[in-house]
Amino acid sequence: MSNSEYRVTGRAGATESASRKRRDWKAAVATYTRPRVIGMGLLGFSSGLPYLLVFSTLSAWLTTVGVSKTTIGFFSWIGITYSIKFFWAPVVDRFPLPLLARWLGRRRSWMLLAQIGLMVGLFCMAGTNPATNLEAMAGFGLLVAFSAATQDVTIDAWRIEAVAKDLQGAMAATYLAGYRIAMLVAGAGSFYIAAAASWSTAYTVMAALVGVGMVTVLALGEPDVDRTGDAELREQWAIDWLAARASQPAWLQNIERWVIGAIACPFWDFFSRYRREAVVILCLVGLYRISDITLAVMSNPFYLDAGYTPDQIASISKIFGLVMTLSGAGIGGVLVARVGVMKAALAGAILTASANLVFAWLATLGHPDLVDLTLTISAENLAGGIAMTSFIAYLSSLTNTAYTATQYALFSSLMTLPGKFIGGFSGWVVDQAGYAWFFVDTAIAGVPAVLLLLWLLARSGTDRATAP
DSSP states (O other): OOHHHHHHHHHHHHHHHHHHHHHHHHHHHHGGGSHHHHHHHHHHHHHHHHHHHTTHHHHHHHHHTTOOHHHHHHHGGGGHHHHTGGGTHHHHHHOOOTTHHHHHOHHHHHHHHHHHHHHHHHHHHHTOOTTTOHHHHHHHHHHHHHHHHHHHHHHHHHHHHHSOGGGHHHHHHHHHHHHHHHHHIIIIIHHHHHHHSOHHHHHHHHHHHHHHHHHHHHHSOOOOOOOOHHHHHHTHHHHHHHHTTTTSOHHHHHHHHHHIIIIIHHHHHHHHHHTTHHHHHHHHHHHTTHHHHHHHHHHHHHHHHTTOOHHHHHHHIIIIIHHHHHHHHHHHHHHHHHHOHHHHHHHHHHHHHHHHHHHHHHHHOSSOOHHHHHHHHHHHHHHHHHHHHHHHHHHHHHOOTTSHHHHHHHHHHHHHHHHHHHHTTHHHHHHHHOHHHHHHHHHHTTHHHHHHHHHHHHHHSSSSOOOO
């Protein structure tokens, strides 16, 4: 081949490669137009709507009617239901609802039942005067929180089972976008409605908005997922164990069979598939969000101590924070589709730790202005959007569709518990070392997750979790 022919061939190959890359990026962006991906955003809205309505929004309502701070603090225990949802996740995984399951399927029937509980609970809260009937308000709030946690379990399971793994990034991105928009509605929106009318009216409107999720459930299809043969083989030990106890009463065997299949087998399946890497993966799940969860505890006190007013903090966090979170979620979904979940999660971990260093920079400024605050909040929320989208997709890839709800509920609980525990010491660190060093510490806290991701990538040799 002559030099001129070689140059022409080289240019043609380069042009073809560039064209292929453009098509790949377009295909990654086009995933957001798929019906189930769009529907995931609406389910994310339904999932995010009740969260503040049993937390800070409810606390504000109780404050306006003169409920003591001690009692308001006790009300926050309602939220424990979100952290213990893995206790009843096996029931969601294994028990099909009578009648509803025949009509909608296993996942959508549980979703609809949870949404009915949400709507009823919120309507009852709207019709209750907390100044005269605090016990009833607590009961209805618990119904809302339990229904919301159950809805989260079923939505997570549906999200993982409804599409292929290469679309999980887009599903996580639209879910996060819908969730954050719903929190804005349930937070700022409820305050605006309460100011214009009443808290009862605000909660009535929120109850009606649960209908968004109900319509979505009825419009979307049920995932076509069956128990895999691998899962049945991994449960052979359970079958053998039960066979050895054939002399037991039938009712006792049925209970043992259900407990083993619903609770023991999801753990056994995970460790069977990932073996030695299983412990590393669980450490990664627990460490990934320590950096941003710990920072979040002291972010608002830092803003106030830096001299910003509550209005300035709220405006910038609501406007720029939301825009950057949604942008980060979209970027994270594209990254998952283009480079895979592991590399996208690695990018999110690095960006989150780096964003915490931006806070350290802000803390060193003598008199930071609104531009500095905007840059800091924007960096944090952009990194957080990328990290959460990619890590949700990663957690989704770890589950077996035979135990989707149970395994993901365990992962999501483990993801937040260490950060919440360590966050309890954040005030002490600030008192001892100041804000700047505290933010540096939170950035360093993100390093172990980065190292674990690099180790898993090196072990697998591909951009996915290591499989046996």
